[in-house]
Amino acid sequence: MNQTTTGSDPNHRGDGGPSGLRALAVRYALLPLRVFLGVTFVYAGLDKLTTPAFFSGSGPDALVTTLHAVRDSAAIPGLVDLALKSPAGFGYAIAFGELAVGLGTLVGLLGRVAAAGGALISLSLWLTVSWSSTPYYYGNDLAYLMAWLPLVLAGAPYLSLDALIAKRRRHRGTTAATDA
Numbered sequence: 678m679n680q681t682t683t684g685s686d687p688n689h690r691g692d693g694g695p696s697g698l699r700a701l702a703v704r705y706a707l708l709p710l711r712v713f714l715g716v717t718f719v720y721a722g723l724d725k726l727t728t729p730a731f732f733s734g735s736g737p738d739a740l741v742t743t744l745h746a747v748r749d750s751a752a753i754p755g756l757v758d759l760a761l762k763s764p765a766g767f768g769y770a771i772a773f774g775e776l777a778v779g780l781g782t783l784v785g786l787l788g789r790v791a792a793a794g795g796a797l798i799s800l801s802l803w804l805t806v807s808w809s810s811t812p813y814y815y816g817n818d819l820a821y822l823m824a825w826l827p828l829v830l831a832g833a834p835y836l837s838l839d840a841l842i843a844k845r846r847r848h849r850g851t852t853a854a855t856d857a
Contacts, residue, residue, distance in 0.1 A: 707831055711782055714824060718779030718795060725772035732765050740768045743806065750809035757805050774798055782828065785837020792828035799825060 725731050730738035741764045748757045760767040775798060781791030799822040807816030814820070833839050 704835055707827055708836060710824060711785070711788075711828060711833060714792075714795060714821070714828070715779045715781075715783030717821075718775045718782065718798075720779075722772045722774070722776030722779060725768060725775070731772075732768050734764075740764050747806050747809070751806075752804040752808040756801060760805075771798065782833070785833030785839050788831075788833030788837060788839050789829055792825050792832070796822055796825035796829055 728738060730736050731740055733739050734741050736742060741761070744757050744761050744764060748754055748761075751757050774794060778791050778795040778798065781787055782795065799818050803816060803818035803822055807818040810816030
């Protein structure tokens with residue numbers, strides 16, 4: 678006899694959905710990814726902001742050096758040309774963007790928006806900096822882009838400010854309906 682239909686399987690509820698430890702694992706499955714991407718992007722943003730050579734016009738750690746090195750091999754050289762018009766401004770935009778995306782992802786505030794921002798940053802870096810990586814899977818920006826997509830779809834529904842805000846809205850709506 679099928680355990681699911683008898684109700685003797687502790688990992689399934691009567692409605693066919695998982696329960697117990699399995700339900701907990703399903704519920705929080707994206708949390709490790711959220712933490713990894715959040716910490717990584719916060720670190721990347723802070724690393725850029727605290728490395729003076731990144732914003733300088735020369736040297737191996739300078740953004741300008743990287744942009745000139747990847748310009749001819751980028752999938753969209755126009756993006757590199759745009760960054761070269763104001764490399765310091767572009768560098769600060771990327772650094773603060775990574776910081777905002779990372780913090781938003783970690784605390785789960787505007788989770789889908791933060792994830793979309795992370796995906797856009799990863800996409801732009803893949804199409805410019807790591808496009809010429811051979812084989813393609815050596816370029817980590819493509820992997821980051823793919824890692825952001827589940828969070829774009831799911832957001833941060835648990836252990837997040839988004840969940841707390843939604844819970845308060847529901848509570849306020851219930852209270853307002855009861856008072857009326």
